[in-house]
Each structure stands twice: as structure tokens, then as C-alpha cells.
Amino acid sequence: MAKPNVLIIGAGGVAQVAAHKVAQRADDFGEIHMANRTRAKADAIVQSIRDKGHAVAERIATHTLDGMDSAAVAALIRQTGARIVINVGSPFINMTVLQGCIDTGAAYIDTAIHEDPAKICEAAPWYANYEWKRREDCENSGVTAILGAGFDPGVVNAYARLAEDEYFDKIDEIDIVDINAGNHGRYFATNFDPEINFREFTGKVITWQGGKWQENAMFEVGREWDLPVVGKRTAYLSGHDEIHSLAARYPQADVRFWMGFGDHYINVFTVLKNLGLLSEHPVKTAEGLEVVPLKVVKAVLPDPASLAAGYTGKTCIGDLVKGSRDGKQGEVFIYNVADHEEAFAEVGSQGISYTAGVPPVAAAVLIARGDWDVKRMVNVEDLPARPFLELLGEMGLPTRIIDENGDRPL
Amino acid sequence: MAKPNVLIIGAGGVAQVAAHKVAQRADDFGEIHMANRTRAKADAIVQSIRDKGHAVAERIATHTLDGMDSAAVAALIRQTGARIVINVGSPFINMTVLQGCIDTGAAYIDTAIHEDPAKICEAAPWYANYEWKRREDCENSGVTAILGAGFDPGVVNAYARLAEDEYFDKIDEIDIVDINAGNHGRYFATNFDPEINFREFTGKVITWQGGKWQENAMFEVGREWDLPVVGKRTAYLSGHDEIHSLAARYPQADVRFWMGFGDHYINVFTVLKNLGLLSEHPVKTAEGLEVVPLKVVKAVLPDPASLAAGYTGKTCIGDLVKGSRDGKQGEVFIYNVADHEEAFAEVGSQGISYTAGVPPVAAAVLIARGDWDVKRMVNVEDLPARPFLELLGEMGLPTRIIDENGDRPL
Known part of the structure; x- marks a missing residue:
């Protein structure tokens, strides 16, 4: 063929x-x-x-x-x-x-x-x-x-499936944790398109727990994790794509996503959000120009691609899956560690x-x-x-x- | 007539x-x-x-x-x-x-x-x-x-002149202090046109000291003041109009301006400034729209006039003037206290x-x-x-x- x-x-x-x-x-x-x-x-x-x-x-x-x-x-x-x-x-x-x-x-x-x-x-x-x-x-x-x-979503969904295939006959909890312990050296930047990045966190946080959709506010629920390579980091319950398919395959399990944020990111995000600068709804300037604030924020932030050169440190993303096999409770953490500098050396990206x-x-x-x-x-x-x-x-x-x-x- | x-x-x-x-x-x-x-x-x-x-x-x-x-x-x-x-x-x-x-x-x-x-x-x-x-x-x-x-500028210039007319034959220091201890109840707002307000603080701080123009960065020099009615407040060396005329009449004196800022104001200002959102230079959005970030910030902030109803607390603005008469050193603080609620009751303004x-x-x-x-x-x-x-x-x-x-x- x-x-x-x-x-x-x-x-x-x-x-x-x-x-x-x-x-x-x-x-x-x-x-x-x-x-x-x-x-x-x-x-x-x-x-x-x-x-x-x-x-x-x-x-x-x-x-x-x-x-x-x-x-x-x-x-x-x-x-x-x-x-x-x-x-x-x-x-x-x-x-x-x-x-x-x-x-x-x-x-x-x-x-x-x-x-x-x-x-x-x-x-x-x-x-x-x-x-x-x-x-x-x-x-x-x-x-x-x-x-x-x-x-x-993607690899973390496969991690959940691996736990199903090789560890448990019943899955009770899937906690996906995404920590970027890298340092881009800028005052503030998003790692991918700011418009898409901020949209992830401006709405309510939707997770699947107790057999139904739960809602929280962003940064309402934080938890300290101690992960390989990146160490102790605080991550916050966040809305994320993979919850919306994993909940269909594992309806009996709690499915949560935790994103790591530093205090500085949270502060900048909070200021911008509270001022209305992350809004996707147009505002009108005193001069009569209609403009979407979020697009202006995007315009002033560094191009995410520009962060790649000089980006140091590592990411750790994985699934903590709890479940049981033959009635015996257990847990497994399935994860990957990636390195910003190695990525840049190989493909020119962070x-x-x-x-x-x-x-x-x-x-x-x-x-x-x-x-x-x-x-x-x-x-x-x-x-x-x-x-x-x-x-x-x-x-x-x-x-x-x-x-x-x-x-x-x- | x-x-x-x-x-x-x-x-x-x-x-x-x-x-x-x-x-x-x-x-x-x-x-x-x-x-x-x-x-x-x-x-x-x-x-x-x-x-x-x-x-x-x-x-x-x-x-x-x-x-x-x-x-x-x-x-x-x-x-x-x-x-x-x-x-x-x-x-x-x-x-x-x-x-x-x-x-x-x-x-x-x-x-x-x-x-x-x-x-x-x-x-x-x-x-x-x-x-x-x-x-x-x-x-x-x-x-x-x-x-x-x-x-x-204005009344504080007259305060300096009053010190000249009635207190000192030589003036050594004029420290103008502007404290707004009011509360408008919003997350963040400026008390007058945001565009003009921010422009005061985005440039370098120029003061007249030691017989010449001095430059500092905004929020570089802070001092705690203990003033009538408003009490202990931190104010920061700032650039302001009146320095630029008082220095001509009192060239031998140090002429400084101190503006009171809370930590929250400083934080919001710092985030916006560092991100480039207080810039008066146009940026281009991904969609090709040219827009001045500062004008968008102005568009999302509360209209200063809208703060008047419900604004509580007082302002204290005055001149601490140090000098000498017949060789004897002395100092005088000449000031006004204004009340936001009284102003609103009288003229509908803060x-x-x-x-x-x-x-x-x-x-x-x-x-x-x-x-x-x-x-x-x-x-x-x-x-x-x-x-x-x-x-x-x-x-x-x-x-x-x-x-x-x-x-x-x-």
C-alpha cells in the first residue's frame, strides 16, 4: 500500500x-x-x-x-x-x-x-x-x-486507558496534573496563544465528580503536589478538554484536571480579568474604536514562539489514577517529563x-x-x-x- | 463695570x-x-x-x-x-x-x-x-x-507662596503631599481620566533637589507620612506639574511631590505597565487593527464620574514647607481636608x-x-x-x- x-x-x-x-x-x-x-x-x-x-x-x-x-x-x-x-x-x-x-x-x-x-x-x-x-x-x-x-488532552487520556488496560478493573479517580516548572525569563508570557490560554481560565471550572458535572471558580481549589523532577508545586483545579471525554468512558470515576500556577501568573491573570481586559466582548474607546480587550492583551504579550530560545527547566504532566483490581485498592502515577532546552535543540520550540x-x-x-x-x-x-x-x-x-x-x- | x-x-x-x-x-x-x-x-x-x-x-x-x-x-x-x-x-x-x-x-x-x-x-x-x-x-x-x-497644581502653589509671605524669608524645602484616603468600592479605578492619570506615572519621576533636576523611577522612593485626619499613609515621590513652576520661584529649595498609593493600586499599575498596556504607542492585533493599549485600558475602567455616588472618606493635600526667618529654622504644614460624600452632596462629584x-x-x-x-x-x-x-x-x-x-x- x-x-x-x-x-x-x-x-x-x-x-x-x-x-x-x-x-x-x-x-x-x-x-x-x-x-x-x-x-x-x-x-x-x-x-x-x-x-x-x-x-x-x-x-x-x-x-x-x-x-x-x-x-x-x-x-x-x-x-x-x-x-x-x-x-x-x-x-x-x-x-x-x-x-x-x-x-x-x-x-x-x-x-x-x-x-x-x-x-x-x-x-x-x-x-x-x-x-x-x-x-x-x-x-x-x-x-x-x-x-x-x-x-x-491526548497522552493523558492514553495514560488513563493504560491504567484501565493494565492496572484496574474499576477506576475511582483520575487526577491529571500539569506542571510547567520552566522559566522563560520574561515578566509575563503565555506558553501558547494568549487568547486560547486565557479562555481556559476565564470561565467556570467544570469537573466530573460524584457522577455529575461540578462547578468551581478558577483558583478556588488548590492542592500541593510533590511530583518527580519538578518537586513540590501548587496546582489548581481547572477546566480542561480531556475531562469531557474521560467522564463518558469512566462515568463512575472522579475526573479532575490540575494546572500548576505560580503566584505571579495568578496575580497578573487576576488583575487583567478583574479589569475586564480578558473579555472577548468588544469595548468602545473614547475615540469610537471598537476593540476586543483580549486581542489587545494578546498583541502586547510576547509571541509564545519567541520564548523558545533560552527557555529552561522541565515540565511534568501525568495522571494519578486510583482504582481497584479484584477488589484491591491501588494507585498509579503515569507521567512524562519534558525539557524545554532539549525541545529547542531538537525542533526549535519550547x-x-x-x-x-x-x-x-x-x-x-x-x-x-x-x-x-x-x-x-x-x-x-x-x-x-x-x-x-x-x-x-x-x-x-x-x-x-x-x-x-x-x-x-x- | x-x-x-x-x-x-x-x-x-x-x-x-x-x-x-x-x-x-x-x-x-x-x-x-x-x-x-x-x-x-x-x-x-x-x-x-x-x-x-x-x-x-x-x-x-x-x-x-x-x-x-x-x-x-x-x-x-x-x-x-x-x-x-x-x-x-x-x-x-x-x-x-x-x-x-x-x-x-x-x-x-x-x-x-x-x-x-x-x-x-x-x-x-x-x-x-x-x-x-x-x-x-x-x-x-x-x-x-x-x-x-x-x-x-494650584492651591499647593499658593500654600508655598503663603509660607513665603508669612513664615520664612528663605525657603529650603517644599514637600507637597497628596493623600486620597477615600474608598470608591470598585476593584480598581482612577479618580480622573485614566489616560491622564497613568501618564503621570509611566514616565520618570522628575523633582527639583540640590539646585537641579533629579530623576527617579516611579515607586522607587516611598515615605510614610502621618497627616491630619487621614493618619499614617505611604506616599511615593512622583512627578507633578507644580514642581516645574515652583522650582523657578524657589530655585534654592528642594521641591518634591509625594502621591499616596495603596499596595493594590501599585500592583495593578505595575502589571499593566510591565505588560505594555499603559503605552500610548499603537500596537497591531492579530486581525490587523491598530489600537493604543492605554485607550483600551481607559475603555474598560470605570468612568471616574461614576465613582462619585457612594465614594466615602477624605482627602488630605498639603505642603510641608521648611525654611528660616532671620536665621531661625522652622517648618509649617499648610493643608486642606476634603470629604468625598460632602462633595457629592453639594455638586454631585467625588x-x-x-x-x-x-x-x-x-x-x-x-x-x-x-x-x-x-x-x-x-x-x-x-x-x-x-x-x-x-x-x-x-x-x-x-x-x-x-x-x-x-x-x-x-
């Missing part, structure tokens, strides 16, 4: 990592294409691949694409003959890119839930508002759609982009191999975890496990 | 106070006119005067005026027959309004130094960059121009607007009476202080004095 052509959509920090990883794994794919609203940004990524000495860079074609236009997406898929689309653009384009895949039969991979720019924090489960409404279309068209295949950008390429490789080419819409926990986690180990995101037998590689 | 017609330019919080005070002192003036870019705001002020039961409200005429257009200012002065112009609009319009007065022979009063919207913190002394360049024009045309006749809006009307009364109709450009300390301070006492801003003989009214 011919190796499938692949189309990467987007040209931000995560797309840069994904493109480098596709280039590294070029043998698994046919032609490689990249498309973005601003084509020059895709060209810059190709140049960075060339700079790392990958001859395959000469074979990567770039295209201009408005990802909000599903007909344009379908046309580009047909033009490029892409059989796998890695959508690592803004989450605002998910549904139009997915539609383009459904219309052409290409496989679809993304790393975050679709968002409507005008809405924050819709009814749970979030996947049901958009992606899951296309489940039947995917089934009918035999389209493989793997949702949320970044790190969180560690947050690295952890998010490698997994969708691993998913693409598994589709190309046929292992994950399931011809329907799934979340990552719906598929066997081992092949994915083992491939991620080869690709730079090794899994480690702490249980009663100690701390060791998968 | 016929009583002079008066024209108030501006319709913000300070203009509201000035208009109420002119209405209260209607017997000192002929016709009363108000002009503003948005005439409806002037009409609203007239309505508030009517609501306080002043029959004179029916005689106040309002006009639309672009204060940046000196020909339009001159035309309106001619049309209204105004002999006194009280400029309580934005400091961006000072020079054009002043020109209109010079062209028509009307007396000019303002409450702050001219500012160019594109520049922050120009070379000291600031008055020399704009207003003082028109000194000769005023002299030649016999135009009375009283600069900086608000509270600070205390900060009240302290700034009453003095230019007192100056106008003194011009109308002839006492201050000096036919040249002056700063407040160039004129005898007693008539001004005694009139201010009648008009709601009593002066008190603390010296070796205790704390007592002027």
Missing part, C-alpha cells in the same frame, strides 16, 4: 513541532504538505526543518488556506491527495477542517476541542457541542477522526509546544500503519494505549510509571 | 464641579457658557445644576466645541462675549484654548500643564515646553493667563474632582473682581496667596495650618 500523503494545518508553535516530527518520520508518509492562513509562517517552519539538516524539507509543499472555509479545506485535500490531516491550527477551525475531511474521506487528527470565538465555557460535555455531532457522519463515511491527540506537537504525529503514524485507522470518530482513550505510548517513547516523549514497585519507564 | 461673561470648556468631573461653583457664584459673573466636544455632556451638567435647585441653570448656554481648534475657540469666545475662559477640558487642548484667548483678549485659566498625546515626560521644566512660550504674547496682548489653578474644580472658579472670581486680573501669564505662586485662600475657604476648600502653635484654620 502506498504511504499516505499528510497535510499539516496551522503554523504556530505546535505546528512547528508537528512539522519537524513528520519530517523526522518522513518514511512513514508519502508527500508532506503544510497549509496556513499566512503561508509565510509555514515557509519559515520549512526553513527551520532545513536548518536542522533534514533533506526532506525540500519536498515539503506549503499552501495558503483559510481553515474556517470547509470547501477550501476539502479542495486542498483533493489537490494534495492528503489521506491524513493533522489539524494543529487554532481550535476555532476544528469543525470546518473536520468537515473537509468528512467530505473527502481523509483521516482527521486534532489536539483541542473546537471553540466558538464568541463563547466561553459552554455546556458540558464540551465535545457534545461540536465534534461528537459529527460521529455518525464519520461512521457513515468511514472517516477516521482522532480527537484531542495532543498531550493534554517544551509546551513540544509535548502538544509530537502526539498528533504519533497518531498519524499509527493511522498510516493501520493500527489506529479505525474508520470512525474516537477520543484517544477509546484506542489501545500501548502502541501509542511506546511510539511516543521512540519519538521523544517517554512514559514513566510510579506504583508500589517504584518509579520506572513504561 | 459690567460683570464678565464666563466660558467653561470641558464637561468631565472637574468641569462639573467648576460649573456648579460658577452657578453658586453667579453674581460674580455675567452670562455663563459651557462648551464641550460632546455638547450632551455639558447639557447633563446643566441638568445636575438644575437638580440642585439653582435657578441660574436656566441661563447657562451650552455649545459644541473642538478645543483642539484655536480658531473655533476664538470664534466661540467672540460669539459668547466671554471675558474669562475656564479651561477644564483635557490637557491636550491647553495651547489651542490659550491661543483662542490671546487672539480675543479673554482671560485664561487652566488646572494642568499642556500635554502632547504622543509624548510622555518631556524635558523639565515642563511649562517651558508649551505655556511659557506664550508669555510674551500674553504680555503684549494684555491677556491674563493663570496657569495651573487647580488644587495640585472629592478629587471637587478639589480640582473649585480653585479655577475662585481664580475666575478674583479676575472678575480685578484682584488677579494681572494682564500677563502667571503661575499661582506669582500672585498673593491670601485672597485666593480666603476665597477658597468661603467656597468649600478651607485652609488649615500646623506650626509650632498647633493645628488651626488659616
Whole structure:
């Protein structure tokens, strides 16, 4: 069987990592294409691949694409003959890119839930508002759609599935903990698009506990964690995509997400939020100009891609899963540690982009191999975890496990 | 002699106070006119005067005026027959309004130094960059121009002059302290136009010490003061208009300005400044919209006028003057305490607007009476202080004095 052509959509920090990883794994794919609203940004990524000495860079074609236009997406898929689309653009384009895949039969991979720019924090489960409404279309068209295949969501969903497959016959609690102990040296910056980053924390915090959706305010619930490598860190109960699919597979379990924040981040966030500067609703200046405050905040903050050079320190992201097997209670912590400087040396990106950008390429490789080419819409926990986690180990995101037998590689 | 017609330019919080005070002192003036870019705001002020039961409200005429257009200012002065112009609009319009007065022979009063919207913190002394360049024009045309006749600058300049007239033959130190111990109950707000307020603190701090201009960073130098009524408060060395004229009259003295700030104000200010959100230079959003961050911050903050209802507490602003008479060292603290609730009850404004809006009307009364109709450009300390301070006492801003003989009214 011919190796499938692949189309990467987007040209931000995560797309840069994904493109480098596709280039590294070029043998698994046919032609490689990249498309973005601003084509020059895709060209810059190709140049960075060339700079790392990958001859395959000469074979990567770039295209201009408005990802909000599903007909344009379908046309580009047909033009490029892409059989796998890695959508690592803004989450605002998910549904139009997915539609383009459904219309052409290409496989679809993304790393975050679709968002409507005008809405924050819709009814749970979030996947049901958009992606899951296309489940039947995917089934009918035999389209493989793997949702949320970044790190969180993505790898952390596979960690939960690994606990199900290899540790417990009943899962009681899934606590996903995301700590970035890195230092970018700026007064303040977000690690990915500020608009998307802040949107995660301006709404209410939705978690799945006690068999139902629970609501809290951001920074209302904090807990100190003591994790490998990064040590003691305070993380706060936060809303996050993966809760909205894991709750469907593990309805009997409490599913929570904890994001690490320093006091400085919380202070800046709190000031901006209380002043109304994180609002997505336009305000009018005294001069009559209509402007969305959040977009101005984004404009004054450092470009997340600019943080990569000189970013030091490590991230630790993992799942603390509690459950029982044959009635015996137990717990396991399944995790990855990534290093900002190593990520930069390898692909020119910081560690947050690295952890998010490698997994969708691993998913693409598994589709190309046929292992994950399931011809329907799934979340990552719906598929066997081992092949994915083992491939991620080869690709730079090794899994480690702490249980009663100690701390060791998968 | 016929009583002079008066024209108030501006319709913000300070203009509201000035208009109420002119209405209260209607017997000192002929016709009363108000002009503003948005005439409806002037009409609203007239309505508030009517609501306080002043029959004179029916005689106040309002006009639309672009204060940046000196020909339009001159035309309106001619049309209204105004002999006194009280400029309580934005400091961006000072020079054009002043020109209109010079062209028509009307007396000019303002409450702050001219500012160019594109520049922050120009070379000291600031008055020399704009207003003082028109000194000769005023002299030649016999135009009375009283600069900086608000509270600070304004009344605090008169306090220094009072110390010169009645306490010392040599002045060594003038420390002006401005404490607002009021509470507006909002998360954060500025007491006057946020754009103007923040511009005071985003540049370097310029003071006159040791016979020369000194520079510090904002919040670099703090000192705890223990003042009447408001008690112990920390105030920070700040740049302020009055230093730039007092240094000319008292070159041998150290002239400093101290503004009281709470930790919360400093934190919000620091976050906004460090992020670049207080910049007057446009940034471009990802969507290509050019926007000045400071104008967006202004748009999301409460309208200072909206703070007036429910504002509680008091302000204390005064001069600690050290000097000697006949070789004997001494010091005097000359000050005023104003009350936010009393200001609101009287004129519908908060205390900060009240302290700034009453003095230019007192100056106008003194011009109308002839006492201050000096036919040249002056700063407040160039004129005898007693008539001004005694009139201010009648008009709601009593002066008190603390010296070796205790704390007592002027």
C-alpha cells in the first residue's frame, strides 16, 4: 500500500513541532504538505526543518488556506491527495477542517476541542457541542477522526486507558496534573496563544465528580503536589478538554484536571480579568474604536514562539489514577517529563509546544500503519494505549510509571 | 463695570464641579457658557445644576466645541462675549484654548500643564515646553493667563507662596503631599481620566533637589507620612506639574511631590505597565487593527464620574514647607481636608474632582473682581496667596495650618 500523503494545518508553535516530527518520520508518509492562513509562517517552519539538516524539507509543499472555509479545506485535500490531516491550527477551525475531511474521506487528527470565538465555557460535555455531532457522519463515511491527540488532552487520556488496560478493573479517580516548572525569563508570557490560554481560565471550572458535572471558580481549589523532577508545586483545579471525554468512558470515576500556577501568573491573570481586559466582548474607546480587550492583551504579550530560545527547566504532566483490581485498592502515577532546552535543540520550540506537537504525529503514524485507522470518530482513550505510548517513547516523549514497585519507564 | 461673561470648556468631573461653583457664584459673573466636544455632556451638567435647585441653570448656554481648534475657540469666545475662559477640558487642548484667548483678549485659566498625546515626560521644566512660550504674547496682548489653578497644581502653589509671605524669608524645602484616603468600592479605578492619570506615572519621576533636576523611577522612593485626619499613609515621590513652576520661584529649595498609593493600586499599575498596556504607542492585533493599549485600558475602567455616588472618606493635600526667618529654622504644614460624600452632596462629584474644580472658579472670581486680573501669564505662586485662600475657604476648600502653635484654620 502506498504511504499516505499528510497535510499539516496551522503554523504556530505546535505546528512547528508537528512539522519537524513528520519530517523526522518522513518514511512513514508519502508527500508532506503544510497549509496556513499566512503561508509565510509555514515557509519559515520549512526553513527551520532545513536548518536542522533534514533533506526532506525540500519536498515539503506549503499552501495558503483559510481553515474556517470547509470547501477550501476539502479542495486542498483533493489537490494534495492528503489521506491524513493533522489539524494543529487554532481550535476555532476544528469543525470546518473536520468537515473537509468528512467530505473527502481523509483521516482527521486534532489536539483541542473546537471553540466558538464568541463563547466561553459552554455546556458540558464540551465535545457534545461540536465534534461528537459529527460521529455518525464519520461512521457513515468511514472517516477516521482522532480527537484531542495532543498531550493534554491526548497522552493523558492514553495514560488513563493504560491504567484501565493494565492496572484496574474499576477506576475511582483520575487526577491529571500539569506542571510547567520552566522559566522563560520574561515578566509575563503565555506558553501558547494568549487568547486560547486565557479562555481556559476565564470561565467556570467544570469537573466530573460524584457522577455529575461540578462547578468551581478558577483558583478556588488548590492542592500541593510533590511530583518527580519538578518537586513540590501548587496546582489548581481547572477546566480542561480531556475531562469531557474521560467522564463518558469512566462515568463512575472522579475526573479532575490540575494546572500548576505560580503566584505571579495568578496575580497578573487576576488583575487583567478583574479589569475586564480578558473579555472577548468588544469595548468602545473614547475615540469610537471598537476593540476586543483580549486581542489587545494578546498583541502586547510576547509571541509564545519567541520564548523558545533560552527557555529552561522541565515540565511534568501525568495522571494519578486510583482504582481497584479484584477488589484491591491501588494507585498509579503515569507521567512524562519534558525539557524545554532539549525541545529547542531538537525542533526549535519550547517544551509546551513540544509535548502538544509530537502526539498528533504519533497518531498519524499509527493511522498510516493501520493500527489506529479505525474508520470512525474516537477520543484517544477509546484506542489501545500501548502502541501509542511506546511510539511516543521512540519519538521523544517517554512514559514513566510510579506504583508500589517504584518509579520506572513504561 | 459690567460683570464678565464666563466660558467653561470641558464637561468631565472637574468641569462639573467648576460649573456648579460658577452657578453658586453667579453674581460674580455675567452670562455663563459651557462648551464641550460632546455638547450632551455639558447639557447633563446643566441638568445636575438644575437638580440642585439653582435657578441660574436656566441661563447657562451650552455649545459644541473642538478645543483642539484655536480658531473655533476664538470664534466661540467672540460669539459668547466671554471675558474669562475656564479651561477644564483635557490637557491636550491647553495651547489651542490659550491661543483662542490671546487672539480675543479673554482671560485664561487652566488646572494642568499642556500635554502632547504622543509624548510622555518631556524635558523639565515642563511649562517651558508649551505655556511659557506664550508669555510674551500674553504680555503684549494684555491677556491674563493663570496657569495651573487647580488644587495640585494650584492651591499647593499658593500654600508655598503663603509660607513665603508669612513664615520664612528663605525657603529650603517644599514637600507637597497628596493623600486620597477615600474608598470608591470598585476593584480598581482612577479618580480622573485614566489616560491622564497613568501618564503621570509611566514616565520618570522628575523633582527639583540640590539646585537641579533629579530623576527617579516611579515607586522607587516611598515615605510614610502621618497627616491630619487621614493618619499614617505611604506616599511615593512622583512627578507633578507644580514642581516645574515652583522650582523657578524657589530655585534654592528642594521641591518634591509625594502621591499616596495603596499596595493594590501599585500592583495593578505595575502589571499593566510591565505588560505594555499603559503605552500610548499603537500596537497591531492579530486581525490587523491598530489600537493604543492605554485607550483600551481607559475603555474598560470605570468612568471616574461614576465613582462619585457612594465614594466615602477624605482627602488630605498639603505642603510641608521648611525654611528660616532671620536665621531661625522652622517648618509649617499648610493643608486642606476634603470629604468625598460632602462633595457629592453639594455638586454631585467625588472629592478629587471637587478639589480640582473649585480653585479655577475662585481664580475666575478674583479676575472678575480685578484682584488677579494681572494682564500677563502667571503661575499661582506669582500672585498673593491670601485672597485666593480666603476665597477658597468661603467656597468649600478651607485652609488649615500646623506650626509650632498647633493645628488651626488659616
